[in-house]
Amino acid sequence: MKNYITIKKNNKTMKNVFNINLILAMTLIFFNSCSEDFLDKAPLDELTVDGAFNTKADAELALNGAYGTMVTNDPHTYRWFYTIVGDMRADNSHGGPPGTITNCELLESLAGDLEPGIWNWYEAYKYSAAANIILDNVPKIEDPNFSDSERKNILGQAYFLRAFHYYHLARQYRDVPLILSQDGDLLPAKSPEAEVYAQIVRDLELAESYLPTEHANRFLTSSRGTKGSAQSLLAKVYVETGDYAKAAEYAGKVMDSGVYSLVETYDHLWDGNHQNTTEAIFELQHVASTMTGTYHPAQMLPPGDLTIHEADKPGEGVGWAFPRFNVLNHELIEAFDEMGDSIRKWSSTLTVTDRSLMSDPPLGFADPTEPVSHTYKNGRHWDGFSGRWNVLLMRYSDIILLRAEALNQIGQTAEAITYLNQVRARVKLAPTTASSQSEVALAILKERRLELAMEGQRFWDLKRYYGEEGLVTYLKGLTDTGGNNLGKNPTSVHQLYLPIPQRDLDINPNLVQNPGY
């Protein structure tokens, strides 16, 4: 069909303009975005797991972060909650004056915000996740400058860290879910205790084979995983599982390595001027800053007036007042005196006579007759969140005494006595008079109490010595020398293990609460 109209005036240009307009319009409508990846907007201020592991440096960054998370991100477990669980729950200390929440109630709280029983669970898993992403991703890195030994060093430390966190979980909660990859099942069931320990041993054996005996300097050797720290933890795991031969073997490996030795002056361990000593096997580093500092000393709270500080402590949960944790039992002081152990008593505690050594009367300090933990000594005080006080998570004398304990258990009592005396000699105590296997076992228990006071060990030492039923009987039989509520410690076997936080039970239907709760 022929159908056109011509108009003389500028007809061609006009038509072209309209056509061009239409083409332009369609072009703008359908091809207006700049490029295909216009909708790809990677985070600009964060890394994502996909794409964060390409080089050796990336692996090192993740490893440093796995240690860093233990001091910077919600860190309670290895700052002071380990002493709540290990000392306050036993006979070394107690929580606050009468009328406040009791030791067990504190740990068994199922909901809320700040309870150690919840934090210890959450944090151990979070720290373990930091190790998992290394184990998930570092093997996949293709970097020609990343040597096999460097890769093994990083993986070995990640295995060590994961084992360390699961060791704490298994001791406190017994059967726990095993999360070995961050890509795995989000709602798993619990694994039996034996399986958890078997996994810990697997991780530690890999760590032992991957890791060097020493790092470049003493600082790194005590702050990073080494063959020695893996072996030390294996020794601790084996005493926990009752395999004393293996425990003695691994403690022996640590002692034979020549890397570690006892510091001459016991007080150097706690005076704040001698960190990362030859005695440190695994020492958590705090550098004075808002990011990596610690408020650890101030949380070893002395007794005080409850009501004054109740209101000004942020973080109070539902319905509980802020108690005083880790008020030393008078009985601990008596144990030092009974042993004639003035050196360690003076280093680990502040009693009425040497209260003047306190640098900074802590807030609300009310009762001058109560002994106070050493953490207030020698310039240690409330530094906000930025104190530089390291935490000794594993040290050499613990391993020596474990070797003694393990050897005594397998009948090598004489050799055990020599190691026990090594530790006593350092604090100018005469060799032990104990000779029979049972006497030596008790002597080692007493020695560990004083040597490792307020280091979160006592509860498990007692548990090994007395067994579960025996420990409950022992704790029930404690006399209340300081007029305090020691009787509020575990009174039944089920209380030796903490309840699983209710929150996780609510969300994960595959999880079963520990018996008795």
Place this chain on the structure above:
Amino acid sequence: MKLNPLLSSNWQYNLKKLTNVVKISVLLSVIMTLSSFAHTNVYSQEKISVNVENTEIINILDNIESTTDLRFFYDNDIYDFNKKITLTINEETIATAISLIFENNIDFRLKQNVVILEKVKLTEKNNEVSSEEDDLEQRVITGLITDNFGSPLPGATIIEVGTNNGTTSDFDGNFSIALENDEASLQISFIGFVSQTVIVGDSNSFTIQLSPDESSLDEIIVTGYGTTRKGDITSSISVLDLDGVGEKAITDVGQMLAGRSAGVRVVQGSGQPGAAPTIFIRGLSSLSGNTQPLYVIDGVVSYSLGALDPNNIEDITVLKDASAAGIYGAAGASNGVVLVTTKKGRKGEYKVSVNSYAGFSSVIKTIPVLDNAGTVDYFNDLNGSGSSIPAAELAIDNNWQDLIYREAAPVTGVNAAISGGGENGSFFVGLGYLDQDGIVVSSGNKRYSLSINLDQTINEWLSFGSHFNYTRSNVKTIPDNMAARFGGAIQAALVTPRFQPIFNDDGTYSTQARTQGGLNNPLGYIYGNDNLNVINNIVTDVNFTAKINSDLSFKTQMGVVILNNHYSSFKDPRLTSEAKGVKGEGSLNTGEAVRFIFDNTLNYDKTFDKHQLGVIIGSSTSEEKIHTSLQTKRNFANANIRTLNSASETIVNSASKSAWSLQSYFARANYSFDDKYLITASFRTDGSSRLPKDNRWESFKTISAGWKIFKEDFMSDVDFISDLKLRVGYGETGNLPAGTNSYAYRLLFNEYAIDTFTTGPGVWLGTSSGNNNLEWETSDQFNVGIDFSAFDNKLYFSADYYSKKTNNMIYPLSLPWHTGFFDQIVNLDGQIENTGFEFAINANLVEKDDFSWSTAFNMSFNDNVVTNIPDTAIITDGWLQNLGGNVTITKNDLPIGSFWGKISEGVDPQTGDLIFADNGKFQFMGSPLPDFTYGFVNEINYKNWDLNIVIDGVSGNEVYNTGRQELEEMRLLHNQSADIVNRWRKPGDITNIPRATILDQNGNSKISSRFVEDGSYLRVRDISLSYDFKENVIKGLNISGLRLYANLKNWFTITDYTGYTPEINRGGSSATIQGVDYGTYPQPKTFNVGMNIEF
């Protein structure tokens, strides 16, 4: 003669549309009397060539239109325009061409470039020669048509009543018409204005002012990416009646919206000057995503209304249901869309207008607290005699509320606007200044605004427009919305004992020597942290519209939205002991978000016979980049130098940066048949960077239909009904996660020691797990509504029922801690359902020359319920530190964010403790969401007086009064409410206030229904009275308008709520924390006087 193609084409366009609605054949046979013009018109000499075979006449005309400046104008009935002809015309004039095309059966007139086709009158045909002479003998009337502002109205239609004789006004609003009859009256009409009939009488010259017709069905309103006639709406859209609102002392856009639209709830959660209100349209429909409507300013999708000075707003349209909002698909369209059009210049007149006002605000009420004797008595009761306060101290009696609330906080505002336009363009420039002191000392806001709008016709097919809206606010805030012990000044003014001195001996503000917990006095909190937040808000765009042919046009728009803020604060070491201890602390936090938007739309509009079709297709691209920088330092060398360079200790030094993008394609078609049956459908597909690659794209469809019942034949006898329309619509919309990369497995930075004193960087897995399966949150909404007008639009009624369901709710669901994560962003199973009914009635009760009264009432009922979410989803919120934890819960079969706690059954007379129902089981304590809300606006004019009253209210909602919880806590050495003198003291006391106890083992002071109060209120939000000086008064002043006004805001409220104000919103726009009051900055009452002047 100069041409004005845009004007003439608009004029033709409007009239063409009109033909479909108002079947007035009269209009279409308008006779141009300026026939003499035709002969001298350049267009009459234009040469036209046509060469067609078997082609419809209508197409020939269309083609002539599209290739020349000539525009045809005709009534379809006068000739068979679909007749096919074969024709060759070679360079002939239009006159010849028309006679050839129509074979001499059609006459024509030429006005400028417009060819008006009309039937040949038989008489004229018989007497062609004399026709011109007859015209000359007729009486000619001239006149000027203006709008209500006196601006000329070009293109108004003037018809001699009872004849086919008519004309239109020219560019300057002037017309002249030769009358056919001696005793004539003229009917003047213009779209959007009330038609007027004028009896000609003896006068030969008239000035006719038309007044706007607000309820006109022909009013063109803005919808998403286009416009529509009000009468053709098929979905739920509110057009706000802002008549005169902008000319008053309005400091915030929220004040313009409140009470004026059914289904739109405005919550002014704080009285802090500069605090933006939150706006909820048809309830809360998202758990963690956005709950606020999408704001579109002059077509540009913006963050908020923050860039707007209310004085520069022309129109606000609210798209309430999904069938209307669905064209915006994503980005919060689930919560409705607020479309704002700013003021433009008017062609033909230059105008300067000034609105200036001044006034005072003050606190509405104060809350009674214990006097010194009462406080001491309470302290002793609580703590034994250990708290005895020395008599010397008790001589001090500070009324802290008087000390923090200004008796009369001044506000002044000035807005000036210059606008105007020539033939091819118009402009509007608005300048504004607002200086508003808050009712709490030290707080206030200074706002500067600039608005520039330009429109320009570039040539006959291309036009250009640009908007620039800018505000700069300088906001000084005081710390509120929290407990006194955490720094909340409003609460501190209540719980600080009156015997506490203002200053310590060293000149710092006192902390509480006799009380607990490091509490500063309220003045210490207020003055101790000197702060200023400077916020720059820009929304600007440039757009071009190209006419491709008479049916098809293309618009491209480039917009930029910038939000920039700069917060600085300084804690002066001379003012508080806290700051003294750290030698001063200064912060400087800056942030900027820049959004770029590029929209392109192709618009097709065509009418043929009884069919009308409109199609829009388009695309939209947007990208936003956000960055912030946070710095805090301590240890200042000198307290007078507050810049951070003078401080030596770094406390915070941090930054963040993120970006997102959105790509969208959309299409919408609307079709109407016979102007009775309307249908609209749209489709939009959105791709967002905020979701994982595989789930990025989502499509949203809408469909809606309307039936204009009143146009049916069976309604033709019902004269009093001017509109009756049924609307039904269904639509889908979407919502995105709040974060820019929340789906990713993110690693966060931390540090660890690399030697004794140095740290090195590390990364750790963040507490939120990624989710590569994250999808869009979607909601769908069904709406059915009816519109009804009667008695010449004197009565208007509209009602809607809707049902809105949100699916795939995006929510950070708690993960078990053993996963190593705290939560994971997921699409939660289950729904949030909002169902509601809303209606609006407008009535012009009286319409007399010197007295009129119009009233508008709207009411909305909304029912919100959460259903089918997993039992393992723990959704609690509203953390109240020390007072019992989270106060709200979101769970199945309850409204979102319901209050959750123990039900108190009063005080046990034996123990003085509360008795809790069901052994203290936590249960539903009430909902913060109202059962219904309402607004009632009255406008009364008497002669020069104008009285405007806005009343609004909510009913059936609860407020959790945390402020009172702290005031009746009775376990700390703080001052308390005066009511606690009635507390339980000894066994046998019957009272509703429990005992004072430090340990409070029963939890009397913790979250319970004891602190849940009825939040219903009815409030007279605004009363305005103005006086308009008429022309004769102001003639000598060389101005064209003068109006004086006074208004009262928030002066009368009826409520049972015991706190400062029931309209509170601690949680802002968060869906799960509504209705929690915790020492929120109270809303003020205000008195203003002002004036409007026009030049």
